């Protein structure tokens with residue numbers, strides 16, 4: 001018997017998983033479901049409690065929109081929509097509320113023009129002020145005024161935490177094993193083939209393949225297990241909910257057809273209809289200061305972001321949303337940013353080769369893609385390639401780790 005204070009003897013690896021998924025946010029939960037649906041023996045490991053609010057996938061809402069400038073994301077979101085619908089049918093309840101989507105911003109913005117064109121959005125030529133009870137203070141858009149507003153049917157709101165829980169439940173129903181409060185600290189090549197995944201409590205699990213979906217912890221974990229230096233920066237970002245002015249609740253509601261929206265100007269603001277909390281509406285802003293996911297300040301930059309959004313509301317929606325009182329609810333979140341805002345979906349390489357698949361760096365726009373990313377990661381682990389991506393026309397070449405070799409900005413140079 002080891003004496004007090006002696007290091008615990010390493011426990012032997014437990015046999016028996018085809019795919020071990022590390023990290024149970026939306027990406028890991030969708031991957032576990034997709035792999036288990038293929039009949040694989042799946043283990044899903046999560047460092048904190050399931051559905052915790054410390055990463056990127058918690059909260060009441062995320063936007064799903066087809067308005068993307070790059071065709072790779074348009075194709076991926078269309079694939080994801082089919083898979084969201086299939087998962088809802090399997091679960092027997094809904095997590096996606098369809099809405100229109102409104103894009104707006106400076107006419108000279110190339111990304112906006114491409115997103116509007118790819119989305120098939122119609123430019124709004126009547127008085128925007130006559131829609132949704134005059135919620136937006138913009139007047140008749142004159143094509144020469146340097147400003148574009150365009151509307152499509154391709155928006156929607158995803159109930160975020162509910163959706164993660166749905167995929168976890170579906171994965172368990174297909175036989176996946178889930179272990180929360182289990183922090184992975186090591187991923188090593190197993191002498192008998194496959195990998196051994198080691199947790200901080202001394203547990204060791206053997207898997208044929210491992211999929212790493214650890215969100216904002218990606219650079220830390222992958223750096224320590226493989227020495228790969230991924231340029232992923234965690235940002236501290238905010239969900240902000242504001243009070244709808246009395247009497248305006250119905251015009252801003254999802255049931256009245258109020259859209260999800262993105263404003264491409266400065267600041268880059270987005271919003272969802274009043275839905276999850278009656279009388280409140282979510283309007284937030286992209287970006288935030290870099291943070292250490294293990295030593296967060298929780299308030300850094302909040303006043304500045306809140307002020308920028310409040311000023312936007314006062315200009316764009318003054319009659320419908322009370323900005324002067326400040327946000328009624330603010331919830332912290334993290335975005336795992338790559339330099340080009342493109343995802344990282346690849347084999348890890350190095351000594352771990354194709355035994356470890358990585359799905360990280362979703363750069364503040366990954367949630368909507370969860371079921372598509374999960375299916376792709378599961379196929380890469382099980383088949384060594386993704387037929388689903390190929391059939392959907394999603395070129396995984398854009399998501400390779402190697403794009404940063406000698407090129408710190410990755411795809412930002414190509415687009």
Ligand SMILES: Cc1cc2nc3c(=O)[nH]c(=O)nc-3n(C[C@H](O)[C@H](O)[C@H](O)COP(=O)(O)OP(=O)(O)OC[C@H]3O[C@@H](n4cnc5c(N)ncnc54)[C@H](O)[C@@H]3O)c2cc1C
Nearest residue numbers: 023025026027047055056057063184215333362366367368
């Ligand atoms: C404020 C905000 C608004 C957003 N809005 C939208 C939107 O409208 N539409 C959209 O599509 N996307 C949006 N996103 C982005 C989207 O939420 C993220 O891209 C997505 O949730 C990323 O999921 P993930 O599974 O990669 O990361 P996470 O949800 O963070 O999951 C990673 C998990 O790994 C776990 N983990 C970490 N390290 C370990 C370890 N060593 N061992 C075991 N487990 C570990 C973590 O605890 C965590 O649970 C938004 C993000 C934010 C922050």
